[in-house]
Amino acid sequence: MDANSLGDDLARILVTEAELKTRLAELARAIEADYSADEPPLLVGVLKGAVMVMADLARELRFHAEMDWMAVSSYGASTKSSGVVRILKDLDTEIAGRDVLIVEDIIDSGLTLSWLQENLASRGARSVRICTMLRKPDAAKVEVDVAYVGFDIPTDFVVGYGLDYAERYRNLRDVAVLAEHVYAE
Numbered sequence: 001m002d003a004n005s006l007g008d009d010l011a012r013i014l015v016t017e018a019e020l021k022t023r024l025a026e027l028a029r030a031i032e033a034d035y036s037a038d039e040p041p042l043l044v045g046v047l048k049g050a051v052m053v054m055a056d057l058a059r060e061l062r063f064h065a066e067m068d069w070m071a072v073s074s075y076g077a078s079t080k081s082s083g084v085v086r087i088l089k090d091l092d093t094e095i096a097g098r099d100v101l102i103v104e105d106i107i108d109s110g111l112t113l114s115w116l117q118e119n120l121a122s123r124g125a126r127s128v129r130i131c132t133m134l135r136k137p138d139a140a141k142v143e144v145d146v147a148y149v150g151f152d153i154p155t156d157f158v159v160g161y162g163l164d165y166a167e168r169y170r171n172l173r174d175v176a177v178l179a180e181h182v183y184a185e
């Protein structure tokens with residue numbers, strides 16, 4: 001196997017590993033300032049994309065970071081959101097009365113997160129905030145109230161740092177724009 005295949009078909013690097021790390025520390029300080037260490041929020045990671053952000057954010061936080069996971073899917077192997085959100089794996093934790101912080105890799109159309117925020121609020125959570133590493137403001141189909149954003153980026157389809165195209169590139173350390181020829185029909 002070609003040892004460099006992970007770098008294939010990338011148009012350009014958008015956010016480097018070092019930039020992600022620096023920004024994540026800033027987000028962690030903002031989160032620490034907003035919550036009490038006596039009652040830290042439950043971190044809810046959205047599989048699979050949020051795995052890298054969750055792992056890095058949790059280790060950056062200076063309070064006990066309880067984690068739970070949901071899997072919802074709206075993209076599959078496509079570069080466009082279907083708009084239909086399905087729960088593939090639900091929380092193990094009862095969240096009524098708790099502060100919940102959803103941890104995400106990206107908000108694109110906003111359809112997944114607006115649905116999820118409402119879904120978790122309807123379970124009686126005391127608060128439901130969102131932390132996302134990336135957001136595409138010009139792609140928004142619905143407005144989502146996001147408390148913590150790493151970077152606002154252009155509408156190009158990106159991969160890396162947890163983000164995939166057809167399950168590939170998630171383990172790329174940087175965030176990169178995928179070359180259009182890869183998914184153009």
Ligand SMILES: O=P(O)(O)OC[C@H]1O[C@H](OP(=O)(O)OP(=O)(O)O)[C@H](O)[C@@H]1O
Pocket residue numbers: 046047048049050072073074075076081104105106107108109110111112113163164
């Ligand atoms: O704002 P939206 O347009 O709804 O897009 C954002 C969602 O899409 C991606 O997940 P995906 O469904 O690809 O699953 P994955 O995390 O397993 O890759 C991403 O991780 C977000 O959850």
Ligand code: HPA
Pocket residue numbers: 075106108156157158159163164165
């Ligand atoms: O730009 C993206 N890349 C990968 N997955 C995604 N899910 C929503 N937007 C994206």
Ligand SMILES: [Mg+2]
Pocket residue numbers: 049075076163164165
């Ligand atoms: Mg995906």
